[in-house]
Amino acid sequence: MSTGTLEHDAAMQPTEAAADPARATRFGWLRGIRSVKVIVGLVIVLVFALVAIFGPLLVSTDPSAVSNDILHAPSAHHLLGTSHNGQDIFAEMIYGTRVSMVVGFVAAILATILSLVVGLTAGYLGGVSDEVLSLITNIFLVIPGLPLVVILTGTMPNAGELAIVIVIAVTAWAWGARVLRAQTLSLRKRDFVEAARASGESTFRIIFREILPNETAIVAATFLSTVIGAILTQASLAFLGLTSVTDWSWGVILYWAQTQNAMSYGAWWWFVPPGLSIALIGTGLSLMNFGIDEFINPRLRSAGIATKRARKRAAGTRSRTGRPARPVAEPAAAGDGAAARGDVVLEIKDLRVDYLSGDSTVRAVDGVSLSLRRGTVLGIAGESGSGKSTLAYAITRLHESAAEIPTGQILYTAADGKRTDILRMSDRELTDFRWEELAIVFQSAMNALNPILKIGVQIEDAIAAHRPSMSERQRRERVAELLTMVGISTDRTTAYPHELSGGMRQRVMIAIALALNPEIIVMDEPTTALDVVIQRQIIDQIMELKDRLGFSVIFITHDLSMLIELADEIAIMYAGRIVEQASAQDFYRAPSHPYSRGLIGSFPTLSGSKRELTGIVGSPPDLRALPTGCSFSPRCPSVTDECRVREPLLLPLPRVGEPTTPAVDATSPGTRVACLLYQNSEPVAAAEADRS
Amino acid sequence: MSTVDSTAEVTPAPATRRAEPVLEMVGVTKHFAVRRRLRDRRRRVVHAVENVDLALYAGQVTAVIGESGSGKSTVARLLAQLYQPTSGEIRLRGKAVRAPGGRRLRAYVGQVQLILQDPFGSFNPVHTIAYHLGRVLRIHRPGQSSAQVEQAMADLLAEVRLTPAAQFTAKYPHELSGGQRQRISIARALAADPAVLLADEPVSMLDVSIRLGVLNLLARLVAERNLALLYITHDIASARYFADTATVMYAGQLVEGGPAETVTQRAAHPYTQLLIASAPDPDRDAAAPRPADKASPPSLIDPPAGCRFHPRCPFAMPKCSAEAPPRFDLGDGHWARCWLHEQAQPQQAQPQQAHP
Numbered sequence A: 001m002s003t004g005t006l007e008h009d010a011a012m013q014p015t016e017a018a019a020d021p022a023r024a025t026r027f028g029w030l031r032g033i034r035s036v037k038v039i040v041g042l043v044i045v046l047v048f049a050l051v052a053i054f055g056p057l058l059v060s061t062d063p064s065a066v067s068n069d070i071l072h073a074p075s076a077h078h079l080l081g082t083s084h085n086g087q088d089i090f091a092e093m094i095y096g097t098r099v100s101m102v103v104g105f106v107a108a109i110l111a112t113i114l115s116l117v118v119g120l121t122a123g124y125l126g127g128v129s130d131e132v133l134s135l136i137t138n139i140f141l142v143i144p145g146l147p148l149v150v151i152l153t154g155t156m157p158n159a160g161e162l163a164i165v166i167v168i169a170v171t172a173w174a175w176g177a178r179v180l181r182a183q184t185l186s187l188r189k190r191d192f193v194e195a196a197r198a199s200g201e202s203t204f205r206i207i208f209r210e211i212l213p214n215e216t217a218i219v220a221a222t223f224l225s226t227v228i229g230a231i232l233t234q235a236s237l238a239f240l241g242l243t244s245v246t247d248w249s250w251g252v253i254l255y256w257a258q259t260q261n262a263m264s265y266g267a268w269w270w271f272v273p274p275g276l277s278i279a280l281i282g283t284g285l286s287l288m289n290f291g292i293d294e295f296i297n298p299r300l301r302s303a304g305i306a307t308k309r310a311r312k313r314a315a316g317t318r319s320r321t322g323r324p325a326r327p328v329a330e331p332a333a334a335g336d337g338a339a340a341r342g343d344v345v346l347e348i349k350d351l352r353v354d355y356l357s358g359d360s361t362v363r364a365v366d367g368v369s370l371s372l373r374r375g376t377v378l379g380i381a382g383e384s385g386s387g388k389s390t391l392a393y394a395i396t397r398l399h400e401s402a403a404e405i406p407t408g409q410i411l412y413t414a415a416d417g418k419r420t421d422i423l424r425m426s427d428r429e430l431t432d433f434r435w436e437e438l439a440i441v442f443q444s445a446m447n448a449l450n451p452i453l454k455i456g457v458q459i460e461d462a463i464a465a466h467r468p469s470m471s472e473r474q475r476r477e478r479v480a481e482l483l484t485m486v487g488i489s490t491d492r493t494t495a496y497p498h499e500l501s502g503g504m505r506q507r508v509m510i511a512i513a514l515a516l517n518p519e520i521i522v523m524d525e526p527t528t529a530l531d532v533v534i535q536r537q538i539i540d541q542i543m544e545l546k547d548r549l550g551f552s553v554i555f556i557t558h559d560l561s562m563l564i565e566l567a568d569e570i571a572i573m574y575a576g577r578i579v580e581q582a583s584a585q586d587f588y589r590a591p592s593h594p595y596s597r598g599l600i601g602s603f604p605t606l607s608g609s610k611r612e613l614t615g616i617v618g619s620p621p622d623l624r625a626l627p628t629g630c631s632f633s634p635r636c637p638s639v640t641d642e643c644r645v646r647e648p649l650l651l652p653l654p655r656v657g658e659p660t661t662p663a664v665d666a667t668s669p670g671t672r673v674a675c676l677l678y679q680n681s682e683p684v685a686a687a688e689a690d691r692s
Numbered sequence B: 001m002s003t004v005d006s007t008a009e010v011t012p013a014p015a016t017r018r019a020e021p022v023l024e025m026v027g028v029t030k031h032f033a034v035r036r037r038l039r040d041r042r043r044r045v046v047h048a049v050e051n052v053d054l055a056l057y058a059g060q061v062t063a064v065i066g067e068s069g070s071g072k073s074t075v076a077r078l079l080a081q082l083y084q085p086t087s088g089e090i091r092l093r094g095k096a097v098r099a100p101g102g103r104r105l106r107a108y109v110g111q112v113q114l115i116l117q118d119p120f121g122s123f124n125p126v127h128t129i130a131y132h133l134g135r136v137l138r139i140h141r142p143g144q145s146s147a148q149v150e151q152a153m154a155d156l157l158a159e160v161r162l163t164p165a166a167q168f169t170a171k172y173p174h175e176l177s178g179g180q181r182q183r184i185s186i187a188r189a190l191a192a193d194p195a196v197l198l199a200d201e202p203v204s205m206l207d208v209s210i211r212l213g214v215l216n217l218l219a220r221l222v223a224e225r226n227l228a229l230l231y232i233t234h235d236i237a238s239a240r241y242f243a244d245t246a247t248v249m250y251a252g253q254l255v256e257g258g259p260a261e262t263v264t265q266r267a268a269h270p271y272t273q274l275l276i277a278s279a280p281d282p283d284r285d286a287a288a289p290r291p292a293d294k295a296s297p298p299s300l301i302d303p304p305a306g307c308r309f310h311p312r313c314p315f316a317m318p319k320c321s322a323e324a325p326p327r328f329d330l331g332d333g334h335w336a337r338c339w340l341h342e343q344a345q346p347q348q349a350q351p352q353q354a355h356p
């Protein structure tokens, strides 16, 4: 990070990021281990695995050796006592662990391979192969597994371990295959698979390098549960005496305990250890299952860090009583009367957002203060990568798990005048707050819909979750109304997301955001895929709703011409900071910051003669190594020596000749600009720059 | 920095460039089947693209503008062979090609590269940027050493103004902003060094200054490498500055086409006029009346008969709802599919009249 101004440094709290050990992306997967559940599961499974591998080598007692110590309770000589034949149960358990584990894991490996082959082939190829394979899968699914196994093993009396393994694998693969087929089917239609095809990847690579890695979590989860299933099946079979009863396994021990009435002799040491082992290994594997996702998904790898801190911070204020219910029945009440209009509904104060990535932190939002008035539109534009989406995510607390917010406040004033800091809300409060009071349309809207649900269902779900009292018919009508509002003909309600064009998917997301009449809507480039006619229609709709219901909008876009028409206030971001904030008219008439002027000079016009587009020289700044002084200085046409050393603050624009009055109140009207041309020493230069 | 319209001077004269298109779609129709409801005996389809002729020429930028959902991305995917047409054919250098997969597709995509519309969906979340770019480089420039691949990657990223390259190659897609991903998409397509680039809204998430830079880069490639570029966009003004030819799409059909300046300044089709009147433009007189268009967009499952625009058209005549208008030639390569221009002769009929 570049040197901050004194004021900034003073406000900056020491971030814990620097001391965080687990931040390197490369070893990010190790973070999965930080979860206690996973550690416990891993330890349990490892212990059993070690026993299975080394146990029989270390135990000298032959588990089958008969002795005269009949039905002895556990003692130093027989750690787990003895059976009716005087066999050492501890030795039986050690040998049995090996058999149970081998059968469990080998059967699961075979079953997983089988389900991968079938699931991937059916899902990727589709058509006839899919129909045939799905039919077979479904047949195997409806056949009850255990009876089939019993019958199959029954046909081969005293079946060996290999036979058991094969029988278990054959009956266990179908469930995994079905899950993988469904997953593959939905991944196949993802754009990145299309992109891989369009770049010339072979089918083999697409399946194994593009699709399969996205299914690792599912494969691992199915594998672990198949291991549990196989161990249980093997134990059941052995317990029923369907395997060779002289090959020790946990089930065989139980079989002997049962046939020799261990229970009635009170010989608990005979049946408790195998029973407990089965339960333990099952628990261990299930616990591991919990952490699988974090091991594998790069997006979740750094999870936990920032959220944990947010939770810690929220802990102090957690026990607040429930939020007052918003008058849903007559939402017009929220905004009626000019008195309610114009007061500040959302105030962001000195917000910072850092991304912990690799061994450095990137400050994507740096000391942003903004305020949004009720019933108005705040437009945000700025350089690509300057932190606009990060800001939007922070407002909704939906930021990436790798992001953290070292300082700042986001104060929300509800319709009843109650103020809350969004950054301090508890999880439960947040759930209500999002969508009900604040809705967001993500920049990734095209990609944000669930690929396996019809769009109508998705909108309906959003409504049903928050308006449980609505009847199904009312919901349907609302869905139709919303779709019409965004210009999608209602005969497409049953379409899946991939069957819609990019712009249609964006419009579905807008419809979802509008569905619950929130107080604030944050829209992050919601119209990038919309033609101007529909864009205008939707914006007119939103404006009309806004005036009627009195909600407020934060609108992020690169389309300055649209922003000038649409917004009341405009803020321009550059390298994580606001560099200019002004009313839309003032901004259009006289953009003050050299970057803003560069933007206006870069956009082509539709009417009038073609003018020369000047653009802005240079490249976007590297957020990790921002230049000292003004971040824009290396690209600025009006740069002075001072710009390279002194960092400009966002201050109100003085009139010519008038000295600057530093008012740091974000709510005060008027143009504010962060540029030294307008600050202190050289008001003359400012005046000149204004005229140029 | 050079200006965008400077490319207009570099492109060859109309007479020579009309010679042979590099990539062409002839009478292409694409229908998507819709799941039938129970009780519904009809086979219903989405008429996504209907009888479209489109030609891309070397050293030229062809812009496609049009309604959201009108079939622009489908056209691009058809040209990239990701979809196979229901009828009609795709011709590469005059030869009809069908390359649904395998080696033929790999050879084809070496020549024709597609930039997908959604930069959030088009990267595999489990792979780094280096993997994505590296794969294309290895597939299409085989036999390169790792150092060469790395150098090529750095060059590509510098071209799309993502510097320092090392900061981006090690990242996962979710760690990049929308505009950064969009530029990586462009870099990925350029990595294959294609003859034809199909760019589906390649700069929609870039701020105007970077957008200008990227468009200038594309313009330079068009001029220097004689690239043929299909530029799908909603930014009509950029089509005006940047494209040689502009075509307008509505409800699966091309409704107007011609030199970009003519189409944007003297729009002939009522839909194009609506489009241009709706574009936000602070330079325009604020008092100018806005078009009042409240009608909803057409259903593509059950498209309107006759001219597909007639339910919304302010000039609709009885004939419009009965009969679909053919292409009417308006001179200088400008044409429109609208009955208002009937007095001009249909294009097909022209040669016969010219040589009686």
Ligand SMILES: Nc1ncnc2c1ncn2[C@@H]1O[C@H](COP(=O)(O)OP(=O)(O)OP(=O)(O)O)[C@@H](O)[C@H]1O
Pocket: A355, A356, A357, A362, A364, A383, A384, A385, A386, A387, A388, A389, A390, A391, A400, A402, A403, A443, A623, B174, B175, B176, B177, B178, B179, B180, B205, B206, B207
């Ligand atoms: N998860 C992440 N880890 C690390 N860095 C990130 C992450 N997400 C975003 N960044 C970086 O933070 C910066 C700001 O990103 P952000 O998405 O907020 O930009 P933006 O202003 O929305 O840009 P655009 O207009 O291109 O969408 C970018 O430089 C980006 O590379």
Ligand SMILES: Nc1ncnc2c1ncn2[C@@H]1O[C@H](COP(=O)(O)OP(=O)(O)OP(=O)(O)O)[C@@H](O)[C@H]1O
Pocket: A498, A499, A500, A501, A502, A503, A504, A529, A530, A531, B032, B033, B046, B047, B048, B067, B068, B069, B070, B071, B072, B073, B074, B075, B117, B300
């Ligand atoms: N796989 C599919 N199955 C069914 N319908 C589809 C499929 N792909 C596209 N469509 C439909 O075809 C029509 C054209 O879609 P396309 O994506 O080509 O539009 P577009 O012009 O690119 O729109 P936008 O500007 O919104 O991206 C849309 O109505 C869409 O719903």
Ligand code: SF4
Pocket: B269, B270, B271, B307, B308, B309, B310, B311, B313, B314, B315, B316, B317, B320, B325, B337, B338, B339, B340
């Ligand atoms: S053909 Fe008729 S309905 Fe269609 S655009 Fe022309 S005038 Fe309008």
Ligand SMILES: [Mg+2]
Pocket: A388, A389, A390, A443, A524, B177, B178, B179
């Ligand atoms: Mg963004």
Ligand SMILES: [Mg+2]
Pocket: A501, A502, A503, B072, B073, B074, B117, B200
């Ligand atoms: Mg599209």
